[in-house]
Structures are given as C-alpha cells and as structure tokens.
Amino acid sequence: MATSPPPHHRQLRDGGGGGGGGTNLASCLLATAFLFLVSAAAAVALFVLFRPREPEIQVSAVQFPGFAVANGTLRFTFNQYASVRNPNRAAFSHYDSTLQLAYAGMQVGFAFIPAGQIAGGRTQHVAASFAVDALPLPSAAPPPPPPPGAVTAIEVDSRMRVKGRVRVLRFFTHHVQATAGCRVAVSAADGSVLGVRC
Numbered sequence: 001m002a003t004s005p006p007p008h009h010r011q012l013r014d015g016g017g018g019g020g021g022g023t024n025l026a027s028c029l030l031a032t033a034f035l036f037l038v039s040a041a042a043a044v045a046l047f048v049l050f051r052p053r054e055p056e057i058q059v060s061a062v063q064f065p066g067f068a069v070a071n072g073t074l075r076f077t078f079n080q081y082a083s084v085r086n087p088n089r090a091a092f093s094h095y096d097s098t099l100q101l102a103y104a105g106m107q108v109g110f111a112f113i114p115a116g117q118i119a120g121g122r123t124q125h126v127a128a129s130f131a132v133d134a135l136p137l138p139s140a141a142p143p144p145p146p147p148p149g150a151v152t153a154i155e156v157d158s159r160m161r162v163k164g165r166v167r168v169l170r171f172f173t174h175h176v177q178a179t180a181g182c183r184v185a186v187s188a189a190d191g192s193v194l195g196v197r198c
Contacts, residue, residue, distance in 0.1 A: 005030060014176045019036065028159070032055055034066075037051045041054045045058050052166040052168060052174035052191065053176070054176045055083055055084050055085060055087070055094070055118070055162050055164075056084070056085040056178065057084055057160060057178050057179070057180035058082060058083045058085070059082045059155050059198050060081045060082055060083055061079075061080070061081040062078075062079070062080050062150050062182070062193055062196055063078075063079040064076045064077070064078060064079075064191035064193065065077045065079065065191075066131075066198075067186075067191020068191075069137075072122075072137050072156075073134045074132065074134075074137065075133055076131075076132055076135075077131045077132070078109055078129065078130060078132060078156075079129045079157075080128055080129065080160065081125065081127050081161050082124070082127075082128070082160055082180065082188055083123050084123065084124050084162055084178075085123040086118040086119065086121065086123070086154070087121070088120055088166050089120045090120050090166050090167055091115065091117050091120070091166070091167070092120075092164055092176070093115075093116075093117045093166075093167075094115060094116060094117070094118070094167055095115040095164055095166075096115075096116060097115075097126075097160075097162045097163055097164070098110065098111065098112055098132075099113060099128040099131075099133060099158070099159070099160050099161075100159045100160075100161075101132070101159075102157045102158075102159070103155075103157075107169075108135050108156075109130065109131075109132050110131050111128045112128065113126055113128050113162070126160075126162070128160070130153050137154075139170070148174050151183045152187055152189065153172045153187055153190040155183055155185050155186075156183075156184050157182070157183050158184060159177045159180075160175060160177050160180045160181075161183075162177060162179075163176070163178075164177070181198065182197060182198040183198075184197075
C-alpha cells in the first residue's frame with residue numbers, strides 16, 4: 001500500500017513553486033521596463049536626428065525689366081530669384097508657395113511658385129515673375145526736386161513664402177514653411193535696383 005510523503009515535504013514543494021511564479025513575474029516586469037526605456041530612448045534619438053526643420057530662403061537677385069513711368073503710373077515686370085535649402089535629412093515637397101509684392105501698403109502683384117521637391121540637405125534655385133500693369137504713384141504734392149546727381153527712388157516690399165511637408169521615416173508627415181521679406185529700393189527713372197534689404 002502506497003504511503004503519502006510527510007507533511008513537511010509537501011509544504012517545501014508547494015512553497016518552491018510559489019517562489020518560482022514570483023520570480024517569473026518580477027523578470028517580466030523588468031523586461032517590460034527595459035523595453036520601454038529602450039523604445040523611449042530610440043524615439044528621442046530619432047526625433048533629434050530626424051526632427052523637421054523649416055527651409056532656408058536666401059534672396060539672390062531682384063529685377064524690374066520693362067520699367068516705365070507714364071501718366072502718373074508705373075509699369076514693370078517683377079522678377080525675384082532665390083535659393084531654398086532643405087536642412088532636413090528627408091526630402092522636402094513644397095506646394096502652394098507664393099511671391100507677393102506690395103507698394104505703399106497695398107498688394108500690387110502676386111504669383112504662385114511651381115511645386116517641386118528638394119532632396120535632403122540640398123539647395124534648389126527658385127524664380128518667380130509677374131507683370132504689374134498700372135501701379136498708381138502717390139497723388140500727394142510732389143516733393144522738392146532732388147539735388148543734382150541724386151536719384152529719386154521708390155520702395156516696394158516683396159514677400160516669398162515656401163511651404164510644404166517633410167515625411168519622417170516614411171510614416172510621419174510634418175508641415176513646414178518659411179518666409180523671406182525684402183524691401184527693395186528702385187530708381188524711379190529707369191527701374192534699376194538701388195538696394196535690397198531682407
């Protein structure tokens with residue numbers, strides 16, 4: 001006839017099994033915490049390396065071809081050339097970018113910049129142009145004549161805005177944009193550019 005083991009053997013065996021379950025639970029918790037910390041560190045590193053940054057615009061030239069003054073109005077074509085640098089590692093797709101021209105506080109010209117894509121770390125040259133057909137000169141009393149040799153100048157303000165998106169790791173899309181504003185002094189006699197401040 002079979003005999004049952006002494007009571008203290010059963011208690012030792014049962015207690016050992018309980019201790020193993022607690023150890024397994026603690027190991028699972030430690031592994032989970034470790035994976036969480038590794039994932040958080042990887043996310044921070046990726047954000048630092050691939051965080052989206054705004055494009056950089058550098059206006060290189062402004063021109064006023066076809067400049068003419070007649071019957072108190074100006075007529076000219078406004079050309080602006082700029083370089084746009086993409087500081088991101090991923091490609092920058094730009095769209096709905098615009099160039100605006102203002103004179104005496106009112107908008108007198110507007111043009112869309114063609115959409116495109118700039119590779120990561122690369123620079124692309126951008127040009128925009130539009131015609132201003134009849135820009136009225138201020139109707140206030142004329143100023144005193146300039147001294148001999150002086151050049152009468154007028155000032156216009158240009159505003160170039162480049163906007164688009166950068167896709168990070170092919171999953172996350174971030175919208176970025178940059179604006180470059182310039183005040184341009186132009187000769188009222190022949191349309192030559194006297195100065196550009198951006």
